[in-house]
Amino acid sequence: MRAAPSPDEIRKSNLAVLLRHVHRDGPVSRATLAERMGLNRSTILALTADLAAVGLVREELPGQTGKAGRPSLVVRPESERVYVVALDVGADRLAAARVGLGGSVLDQVETARPRGAFDPDDVIAALASMAREMIGRAAPEAVCVGVGVAFCGMVREEDGVVRYGPNIGWVDVPFGASLTRELDLGLRVAVGNNANLGALAERERGAGAGLSDLIYLHGDVGIGAGIIMGGRLLGGEGGYAGEVGHMIVNRNGRPCACGSHGCLEVEAGELGLIAAAGRDDPAGRAAVEAIVEAAARGDSTARDALHQVGDWLGYGVANLVNVFNPSMVVFGGVLREIYLASAAQVRSRVAVDALLAVRERVRLRTSALGGDATLLGAAELAFTDVLTDPVQTLARISAARA
């Protein structure tokens, strides 16, 4: 700390904190906000008035509370009026949603895509068209305050360059800048790794709500992790941390597209399961679901395959538990199905292979947001600016529209 923050800085910070409470928790009474923020009610009144003046929140009487006395007004996010566009580039699909302040999904579209390489221009055109379609359906007075994209690969966050997107065949593609130009909304499109964004979403509104030390494992073609430690997403030197799919768990294992052998994702992910089950389905969620269903019907090949894959997944999770001492590991994407069908195996490996003190309080859970975790994480990314400096961000956007 160098010198005292100015009253303006304090006000800006308090506005941001108040808006984050309303965004995360939904309608909150002024009294509760005063208590949570440690401020008196008249300060809350003034802050709320500032946010209401630019259309970010509104105040209204709460429903019947059963308590005597004058009820405290409830501060509610202007979900219909203030929204972001969230986009998701997965191995199997492109998805888009319009998400209102407060986290409600107002509109959602999705298109399947065939596996394999996909020209960046085509992806950008498809995403832009989905975004425009949804923006066109919004009320005329509604304001888009951000665009965020979850991408299935390694992303340099500061400029949205995709460094490596093996499942889509991209290397060093200036994805964020191109999509910003194509959309032409006067908003910089923010791009993040899909597992990182899934972790944020699960921490914000999902299985790990409120936790500080959380690993979100996302299974698509490969396996990536979003790792939150001490409340912050782990980035590493360049922002590429979390490539847990390439932890080698089986030195003499299957070849991986990365050039190694026995990476976690080829032993324990979708590819490992399909190979273990000896199927010649095209890869994808449907193939995983078919194997899980076959095992449930008693098919012994499918059962053995899930047993084997659960064992490898257990090694991977045990390694992560030893390294991170997380309070929760969340399984998302196709790992949700794989974990549900092999949980006993995964849990017993963790019990054997992780040390007592690091595992004694860890919980293993499936994603509470299901297939939408990464998309909802992209929405949270898109809300960053407005949640950091609410009034200035709205003013900037209004000026650009005028």
Place this chain on the structure above:
Amino acid sequence: MRAAPSPDEIRKSNLAVLLRHVHRDGPVSRATLAERMGLNRSTILALTADLAAVGLVREELPGQTGKAGRPSLVVRPESERVYVVALDVGADRLAAARVGLGGSVLDQVETARPRGAFDPDDVIAALASMAREMIGRAAPEAVCVGVGVAFCGMVREEDGVVRYGPNIGWVDVPFGASLTRELDLGLRVAVGNNANLGALAERERGAGAGLSDLIYLHGDVGIGAGIIMGGRLLGGEGGYAGEVGHMIVNRNGRPCACGSHGCLEVEAGELGLIAAAGRDDPAGRAAVEAIVEAAARGDSTARDALHQVGDWLGYGVANLVNVFNPSMVVFGGVLREIYLASAAQVRSRVAVDALLAVRERVRLRTSALGGDATLLGAAELAFTDVLTDPVQTLARISAARA
């Protein structure tokens, strides 16, 4: 931020920041401090006077600068007058040092200990005796401002309980509290995991000076990691993160004391090397050094053993690089010798098995603090209070002595 910090809080924070500059960088001119802290010279003058009044720093004329004009006074830590006691419990040794403010080692003693279980009371008595011996040699006016211990196992930092110390045979030993009582200095003894403290020391004054994303790998009997990400030590839910020695790299590998097979520490550490070399030496640093020397002399068994162990170490490092995207991995303890003798193998594994974007800027280095990294980290732990609230901490200690 709730409300503006009070002038007292700002002063306390500025005193702490100034003292940390002097502690980390040594003698600094007032002009430089003013520049680094973004404060004017008269504020620096007042802060320095406060610290000097309680005996934490002194001001003096710098040496010949060659510049014309009146030289800016240099602020110097009172290293002889203000010190901490640092202790280190390793698998092979007990070590102790008296370390002055500014990081200078004023006194150091060490005793070898045989491998294996060691009664907590005996360890506490031995450490207390080493500490008292060194305190007795300090000048009468010198003040001990903290005691820190690096321990070779899992430690619950808030109360200094050793949860698991496999190499010394401890489970749930109230080590910190017992040592506090035994020393009876009116100071709480702080205990930390040795690899965590080694990481702090290497970041503060060693190979990773100033880095934000650093992994320090400490080899003793086992392998532990201190992981600093985004400038902060990774703790996890209970503070036990960093048990990378128990990452399984070889499913069908050697049995590990933890109950698993093929943990990194049994394949790539001291135990792995001694087994691979087919030697029946008692384990320990001397055995590792003997194998390294034999390999240097051309002994092919020793060379093969180092090659094999370097390969496993490379798998472990590649996994960590994929998971963390660190800017540096530092090899300390006996891993320093093992890495130096097998660096080519380790590096080639990392090149093959870590993804390009995560490894392109990673540096692999040996500990700059050598065998003292963990002991010096314990000193940094012991300085925590005085570096957080310098004047109050000194006042509290002076009152206790009076």
